[in-house]
Amino acid sequence: MHKILIFHDEKLLRRALTHRSYVNENPEEGEHNERLEFLGDAILNFLSGEYLYRLHPERGEDELTRRRSALVDEKQLAKFALEVGLDVKMLLGKGAIRDGGYQNPNLLSSTFEAVIGAYYLDHSSDIEAVRAIVEPLFESVPEQVVVVRSNVDSKNRFQEWVQRNIGPTPPRYLTEQIGGFSHAPEFKAKVLVGEEEYGEGIGRNKKEAEKVAAEDALAKLEKQALLS
Structure with missing residues (x-):
């Protein structure tokens, strides 16, 4: 099991994995993961920006912004979600599953963001704990992939x-x-x-x-x- 899935509060992890479609079919579940997704998105933008700032001292603002977008776009976050095994753990409604939700880049990337937000809260809002999780993922993305994606960010x-x-x-x-x-x-x-x-x-x-x-x-x- 990837470290990102090891939580002190298992209920918090479950909420991060719970999509709105599952709650719609199971109202007793309570809250879905969209608030955690919002938090995780902000954290990933900060950590990816700080990571690139350290990695590329020679790059200017425009280039760093493009590279950051490439590191945390939907396609890349969906890949991270698959790497850490979120696909089989997402709680989705029957309709979402029927439509291929476990392979849907939108659902995968959103769930990854939610889990990042939840991991931050589960570790007493310690950004260093999250950094230790995500930087190895950032480092795993080939430089060529980042450059190609950054050049096409509209x-x-x-x-x-x-x-x-x-x-x-x-x-x-x-x-x-x-x-x-x-x-x-x-x-x-x-x-x-x-x-x-x-x-x-x-x-x-x-x-x-x-x-x-x-x-x-x-x-x-x-x-x-x-x-x-």
Whole structure:
């Protein structure tokens, strides 16, 4: 068993593994893992940023931001989830299981974030305990993979364009769920600079919808010959 699954409070681990779809079918279960997912996402962003800051003293902010996004994007976090064995431990509703939830990158990455958040709380909010768990995972990602992914991150590309051509304030995303099911929701995102809308997109989760919105913004800029 991977160390990330060794908890003092087994109930906290179970909550981290519990998807909304399972709670919908088993109300007595109580709370699902979305609050822990929020916490884990913040922790992973911090730890990956700090890790890259130490690893690449010669890199600038833009490059470090792209690399951080590559380390903690949905695809990579889903791989981490599989490496530590979260797939077979996720508590999913019947519909989510029927739709291949145990192999769904969205569910895998979200559960990984939730487990990170729970592990932090289980270890008395000790960030060093979490660092000891996640840095070996970061180190296992080949440099070539990070570079390739970082070069295609649409949100960072659009933010760089905004900061070069408009000003230092980054674009903001307005994202909401517009449909789908509890195990397979659908989100719509709009990306704005100031009050002007530059693009919109639809995806299976907030991150994907925002990525598509950024891609839409970049495509429009390219069509207007404004992309440099």
